[in-house]
Amino acid sequence: MDWAGLSVDLLIQFVVRLTVIDWLKFRGVCTAWRHAAKLALGSGRRPKPEPPWLMLAGRRTDRTTASFLTFSDDGHRRTAPLPEPAIQIRMWIGSAHGWVVTADDEFSLHLLNPVTGAQLRLPCITTMGFFHALPRTEDGRAAGFLFHHSSFLALHWPEERASAFPPDELPIDRMPLRFLRKAVPLRDPSGSGEYFVVMIHGPKFKLVFARQRDARWVILPSAYQFHDAILYRGQLYTMTACGALLVWEPDGETFKSRVAVPEHDEGEEYVSFKKYLAESLDGDLVLIWRERRSSRGEDDSSASDEDDDDYAEPDPTVGFQVFVLREGCQGSEWKELHDLGGAALFIGYNSAVFFLATTT
Template sequence: MSMSKLAAAGDGWADLPRDLLESVLARLPVPDRLRFPAVCTAWQSAAATGASGSNAPLSPWLMLPFNPTARGRPRRPTPSGTAVSEHVCVGSSPDGWLITADASSELHLLNPVTGAQVQLPSVATLPFVDATRGADGCVESYSLRRCFADDDCDDEVLIPPETLAPDRLRYEVYEKAIVTWGGYALVLICQPLSRVAVARAGDAGWTQLDTPARCWVDAVRAAGADGVVYAMDTAGRVEAWDMDATPAPAPSRAAIAPPCRCSARACAMFAVCRRYPMELAP
């Protein structure tokens, strides 16, 4: 029964027990939760002080570029006071937060509904990035130290660093970022060689993880296990990292899935193995 039909049904619905109303509210998808207070004053009160979380599946948001000159197209305006039009999204969390890179390639946690932002450690704290700043303290350019893997000698070969404009570094470094558990903590897959770095709430910089495989291509949270991340490399190998058991830069590791049948070298040279880790609801 829709919320409008409930409102037209008359007395009775307003007399439901408060704990039952809050239980129902916690299970509603977002569109119905927004309509919930319109039923009556009792439901409005329950919505104002009820459970802040929701156990129901959330309706997906399709985020598309918007052309301000287009007419007759619905859109949701950006929350006032939040300038995010130049941000690039590099990750997200099930709690509704986005990880975005601004025009200076600095990372932020962004809530697209409330407009709240959390500044993350500077990209210049990654060991292969240097920032050149002007007299005003703003970044004028970045220097990115690159390398490639040499399987013949099991080593890395350095190449001359590349100078990049502040807004270009984000396209060269960030592969994927995930929020791993409450607090917050983030895992960042970044170039060169798809390394992994982590930052926790209160950290002044990113810490590069000491992992044997150099080319990690994807990572997801382990549902129902705080601090555990499933990471996959180019050969299709999957490992579970317990970020809480051992402090960075050497997380506790456990093998979850073996490499694919083709050789790891072939995967690394030609294409990422066609395996896709997924985060499932607990």
């Protein structure tokens, strides 16, 4: 039988019933099968859900493949081809809809689909208005950026008179971890190529967004510092350092926020907690407090201060508290959860996600 001669419609019916690893194998059979998988992906069809993969870090010299640990087949290691150019040296700062936002060693930002290899270049951070690129080195490499404090302060606190700080010179190797906290693709660009990304950036953890038609990062002025952002039920929600939950809605060519839950009143100690937003398996919005113990000494005033945006040595985690958003007599409020049921909660540097703990 000529398996390559099967109709495209029939092949698509097969491929949408496969898990990710089998989808990749399907694409490698022949040109016709690869074409069917591409059509399925372009029409918004996705691989069958399965337990998460853990992407393994390492110092391998092979930059053409990535290693994963899977839970659906007795914890076997799997490899998958990586798109060109090599992405192993990139920092991954957020994902949604099967797309990942990455920053490379020159601080260029891309949307990447690690399964198909598709990439979309995002605007340069210089379009924000307060970063300017330094001249390149003699061998043609990016050197870094100048950060203009006065321009930054005028955007977020226009009513205050900005001090005349000299610009900071920021070497390129300090940029990704210091100035990128999280990015969230709000739209699936598969097929149309139209992207829409929101990003929390340093300093002071502020919000910007970029759309295909803008070709630049657009500032969302706010006095708040933001710890997390999530796309929930089609809307953007953000969590501030002081515990206020904001929901963002279109306002002409930009967005405006409203307070869904006011800021917390637990005092200064609470502000030092790292805060995450996640969607539970039941579809509820969940807030996670991550309490940390400083490893930098009691005399270090920056130990619990996130204004410096640095991520050098992670502080030990000493506890978590989990809350679910509920409607109360006076509006939305957080109710503490003491049991996750059959869910497992994965928490990383800038994101939290729920998965089913068992398959039975």
